Amino acid sequence: MKKVVSRYERSDFTAVPSCAVVAESMLAWVIAKHFLLKFGGDSMEETKDNFNSFTKKSFSRVRKGFKK
Numbered sequence: 001m002k003k004v005v006s007r008y009e010r011s012d013f014t015a016v017p018s019c020a021v022v023a024e025s026m027l028a029w030v031i032a033k034h035f036l037l038k039f040g041g042d043s044m045e046e047t048k049d050n051f052n053s054f055t056k057k058s059f060s061r062v063r064k065g066f067k068k
Contacts, residue, residue, distance in 0.1 A: 039050040 035051075036047070039047050039054065041047045041050055
C-alpha cells in the first residue's frame, strides 16, 4: 500500500453572504412599508402624486436652505 500525502485545505465557511440576501430582502419590505405609510393613498396614482408633491416641496426647501 502506497502512502499518499493530501493537501491541507480550509473548510471553514461563513453565513454572511447568505445573510446579506435575507437582510436585503427584509430591508426592501421595511422601506416599502414605510414608503406606503408616508405616501400611501387609495390608488397607485394617488401614491405617485403624494410622492411627487413631497419631493417638489422638499427640493424647494433644500434649495432655499443653501442660498446665501
